[in-house]
Amino acid sequence: MKGFTTRAIHIGEDPSQMQYGDVISPIHLSTTFAKERIEDVEKGYVYSRTSNPTRDRLEKKLASLEGGKYALAFSSGLAAESTILLSLLHKGDEVIAFDDLYGGTKRLFNEVMAKYGINFKYIDMTQADNVNNEITERTRMIWIETPTNPLLKLADIRCISEIAGHDIIVVVDNTFATPYFQRPLELGADIVVHSVTKYLGGHSDVVGGAVIVNDNDLHEKLRFHQNAIGAILSPFDSWLVMRGLKTLSLRMERHEYNAKNIAKYLEEHPNVQRVYYPGLKSHPQYELAKTQMSGFGGMLSFEIKGGLEKAKKFVESLELFALAESLGGVESLIEIPAVMTHASLSPNELNKIGISNSLIRVSVGIEDLDDLINDIETAFSV
Numbered sequence: 001m002k003g004f005t006t007r008a009i010h011i012g013e014d015p016s017q018m019q020y021g022d023v024i025s026p027i028h029l030s031t032t033f034a035k036e037r038i039e040d041v042e043k044g045y046v047y048s049r050t051s052n053p054t055r056d057r058l059e060k061k062l063a064s065l066e067g068g069k070y071a072l073a074f075s076s077g078l079a080a081e082s083t084i085l086l087s088l089l090h091k092g093d094e095v096i097a098f099d100d101l102y103g104g105t106k107r108l109f110n111e112v113m114a115k116y117g118i119n120f121k122y123i124d125m126t127q128a129d130n131v132n133n134e135i136t137e138r139t140r141m142i143w144i145e146t147p148t149n150p151l152l153k154l155a156d157i158r159c160i161s162e163i164a165g166h167d168i169i170v171v172v173d174n175t176f177a178t179p180y181f182q183r184p185l186e187l188g189a190d191i192v193v194h195s196v197t198k199y200l201g202g203h204s205d206v207v208g209g210a211v212i213v214n215d216n217d218l219h220e221k222l223r224f225h226q227n228a229i230g231a232i233l234s235p236f237d238s239w240l241v242m243r244g245l246k247t248l249s250l251r252m253e254r255h256e257y258n259a260k261n262i263a264k265y266l267e268e269h270p271n272v273q274r275v276y277y278p279g280l281k282s283h284p285q286y287e288l289a290k291t292q293m294s295g296f297g298g299m300l301s302f303e304i305k306g307g308l309e310k311a312k313k314f315v316e317s318l319e320l321f322a323l324a325e326s327l328g329g330v331e332s333l334i335e336i337p338a339v340m341t342h343a344s345l346s347p348n349e350l351n352k353i354g355i356s357n358s359l360i361r362v363s364v365g366i367e368d369l370d371d372l373i374n375d376i377e378t379a380f381s382v
């Protein structure tokens with residue numbers, strides 16, 4: 001098999017398959033595809049919700065990068081998540097989920113899916129044994145984010161997949177690590193889900209989601225529901241993600257280099273209480289990070305001394321780090337989860353998970369490291 005970057009560039013872009021020998025695949029905007037006579041067998045495409053040549057090519061690229069057989073592209077990460085849940089769960093089923101998850105994922109679980117009789121149990125998955133203790137005869141799915149958003153906790157994918165066995169579906173949200181640094185299917189997970197909006201798109205210009213699987217039966221169910229529910233990625237957005245993926249490996253190397261250095265810098269800073277980054281030796285799961293991931297990624301969080309007021313002042317004083325939700329673009333972003341990305345959680349829940357008012361989350365971009373550190377240094381002194 002060819003290397004990761006070669007596949008990221010070439011899969012789905014074969015000039016010999018293109019009408020004019022295009023080196024990059026064109027955008028197929030047609031919503032429908034004609035045939036000559038009623039009884040003609042279609043040329044593979046009928047209607048673009050069901051399948052579309054541009055989306056197909058993106059799906060092939062995504063499958064290859066995650067080491068999966070099949071990928072499906074959706075209009076957002078949450079659309080991908082909703083389709084997984086609606087395809088595979090029934091009333092009365094139970095999902096065991098990591099207690100530290102993107103706030104919007106928890107909102108989908110608690111405020112949408114719970115209405116249809118699906119039960120969600122949240123646990124600390126940093127200890128795989130905790131999963132074992134929670135499994136009942138109603139458990140159908142285990143939902144993992146690793147590293148988590150926003151506390152960068154890890155779950156041991158291999159160990160939890162072994163605990164789950166054949167009957168419980170293990171889903172891993174691989175948004176933070178990306179397939180460049182972590183491939184959950186190779187570690188035994190059944191389904192990988194992504195917010196493509198983040199590193200895979202990589203340029204903060206497309207909202208999208210993806211699901212990747214190996215199993216034929218799971219794929220059939222998901223493919224049916226992708227069409228039946230209809231939350232698909234548009235041809236133009238599919239094309240943008242294909243373009244973004246070609247530089248994923250280069251971007252991730254630089255994101256990681258910058259994040260590692262900023263994490264070390266923050267760890268030494270007198271205004272900082274604590275830094276959360278899986279690539280720091282002080283991270284409680286540093287050893288797991290080294291074996292499960294081939295790199296530590298570009299996301300980090302830290303507690304600033306001085307509470308919410310100081311946190312607000314700091315994030316508002318930065319020049320290069322945009323004060324914004326989302327992550328994974330080439331530009332650096334910063335936010336306060338308790339009042340932004342995770343504001344849909346109650347103060348009680350935030351407290352229980354360990355998301356304080358002075359927690360700041362950073363999506364470290366690929367700018368010049370010195371400029372980023374100078375910007376942080378200036379904001380600390382304001």
Ligand code: P1T
Nearest residue numbers: 076077078102175195197208325326341
């Ligand atoms: O925003 P959307 O493309 O629908 O993806 C949802 C989602 C799923 N999983 C993870 C780990 C995520 O971080 C997200 C979206 N997160 C943000 C918008 C954020 O700022 O954290």
